[in-house]
Amino acid sequence: MVKSLSYFLIFLLAMTLLYCNDIEVVNDEYSQELPAHFPSINFPEGNELTAARIALGKHLFYDKNLSSDRSLSCASCHLPEYAFSDTVSLSKGVHGRIGERNAPSLTNVAYNKAFFRDGGSPTLELQSMGPIEDSNEMNLNILDAVKRMEENDWYIQMSNKAYGRTPDTYVLTRALGAFQRTIISGNAKYDQYKKGEIAFTKEEKEGMKLFFGDKTSCSSCHSGYNFTNYQYENIGLYEHYTDSGRMRITLKEEDRNKFVVPSLRNIAVTAPYMHDGSIQTLRDVILFFNSGGYDYDNKNNSVRPLNLTEQEINALEAFLKTLTDDGFLENKTLTLKEESKFPIIK
Ligand code: HEC
Ligand code: HEC
Structure with missing residues (x-):
């Protein structure tokens, strides 16, 4: 019994080493410049900011493949030029379906204690499953969203660089969280x-x-x-x-x-x-x-x-x-130009 357990542990260790050798997590230090009068941000364990995580999250945020009919991205309802809010009372989801609440600005969402207007989501990572799966919003099963990521070589490469694993719900929700924690405005x-x-x-x-x-x-x-x-x-x-x-x-x-x-x-x-x-x-x-x-x-x-x-x-x-904060509204690092989509990552 003890022997078989130790064999099992050795096997597990070997697998872990093998797995780790395959991948290279890019822990490129990313120093976020916060306004001096803002407190520091509490990052969830395993989702501290790195350039790879932010880049991955940014592409996902602007990617219409995250909706069932590929018509909407997160940015369709959270428009950067309007401080990541929408210009209509109730946003239209896929097939013109109307939700119940107004899309809030994502300004400084990194500091929220909870998410949604009723605080229904405890973390920013969990939050993003909401709009993706909501039938009135993007209407896409989260596992199908991951499948779509797997169809794109850049996403596979970036998932490995950012989190040391191929695309999955962990990567998808963490990366979206990482990018959104850079939506900071404090120089009005x-x-x-x-x-x-x-x-x-x-x-x-x-x-x-x-x-x-x-x-x-x-x-x-x-x-x-x-x-x-x-x-x-x-x-x-x-x-x-x-x-x-x-x-x-x-x-x-x-x-x-x-x-x-x-x-x-x-x-x-x-x-x-x-x-x-x-x-x-x-x-x-x-x-x-x-x-x-x-x-x-x-x-x-x-x-x-x-x-x-x-x-x-x-x-x-x-x-x-x-x-x-005009500088924030014009901040090009928070937006994505078509031509810069899926850049070559060395
Ligand atoms: C008792 C707490 C409280 C006080 C006092 C208060 N507010 Fe508010 N304010 C809120 C809440 C809660 C909401 C959101 C209500 C909702 O979503 O239906 C809100 C919404 C707003 C909004 C709209 C924000 C948005 O993004 O939709 C503005 C602007 C605003 N308040 C300004 C003010 C001003 C100006 C005053 C003083 C005259 C004031 N508030 C006093 C709690 C307060
Ligand atoms: C169809 C429009 C629509 C789309 C698409 C959409 N959202 Fe939202 N978002 C909303 C609405 C409406 C709310 C408010 C819902 C509520 O409070 O119940 C919201 C709330 C949020 C919040 C909570 C903010 C806060 O202050 O509590 C975050 C964060 C957010 N959305 C991020 C995202 C991300 C990430 C995506 C893409 C995966 C996305 N949204 C896609 C409409 C949308």
Whole structure:
């Protein structure tokens, strides 16, 4: 018994060595430059950033082969020029099927505590199985997605370089996670103002004071470097909700109709707004908060009639526009040109 076990262990060791000899994981150091005022990112074990992982993930993110009829990529609903959000209230999946929620911006998604507007996915790696398999989105079995990767020599080569294995769900979901953790924005006009590099207009300053002051309480929820406290809150958007939000996950009454507080970075370019994309303009969002929303058991008391003047509403809007990071929106390393598809990897 003991002998056969030890034979088995030797066999296992030999197989591991054989397997390892075949492959070369490229642990090319990749130093991610984060804004100085951002905390470091917690990478899941085995998915620290390397250039190979990011390149693989980027190609997958822009690859329409990840949808059943090869019509949609992740970027079809998360458009880089709109801070990786969509321009419509509800995105169209394959065959024009409509989902239930608005596609959020992926700005700084590396810092999320959970994923989806109800926090339904605990990790970014798991998250990507959602849209690929969702019949209203890409509608492709994850194993079929892997098969399509296996049809492409570049993907096979890159999977080996990035993770030391041929394409599988591990590689597919990890690589997408790696790329998305490079979608970082922290150099908006607001950040430049804080660093003393640029001046604010009188109106922007007034808006900033309002945003961070007790008169509006905006920053009680939209706080910190990413303008969110990552909590789930009800803001009284409706009298009767059709989407129970966080409660879908926790099944707790106290979480009914609560949604995650979204980051406000690049907010001026991510319209339409709210979990269902029901508010079309930034000004209308401010007017909503000014109204105080519908009364609701679970509603957070900070959302209440604010009685803002026309001038104050304009000032808040001007301030929110300072959260746009033009360098990020134009960052070519986050996009993929047709001609650069599947480059030769040495
Ligand atoms: C058909 C449109 C569509 C496609 C295609 C799509 N998404 Fe999304 N994405 C959405 C919607 C809608 C949500 C919000 C869903 C929810 O909250 O329940 C979302 C949410 C997300 C989130 C969560 C963000 C957060 O802040 O919680 C991530 C990450 C994400 N998508 C990444 C991807 C990746 C990676 C792909 C490709 C594999 C992809 N998406 C494809 C529409 C899409
Ligand atoms: C009680 C916490 C809370 C307070 C206070 C609050 N918000 Fe929000 N905010 C949220 C939540 C939660 C959402 C998302 C609601 C949804 O998805 O239906 C949201 C959504 C938004 C959106 C739309 C974001 C998007 O991507 O769709 C903007 C803009 C916004 N808030 C700005 C403000 C401003 C300006 C103030 C102050 C006048 C404010 N918020 C006060 C919690 C809060």
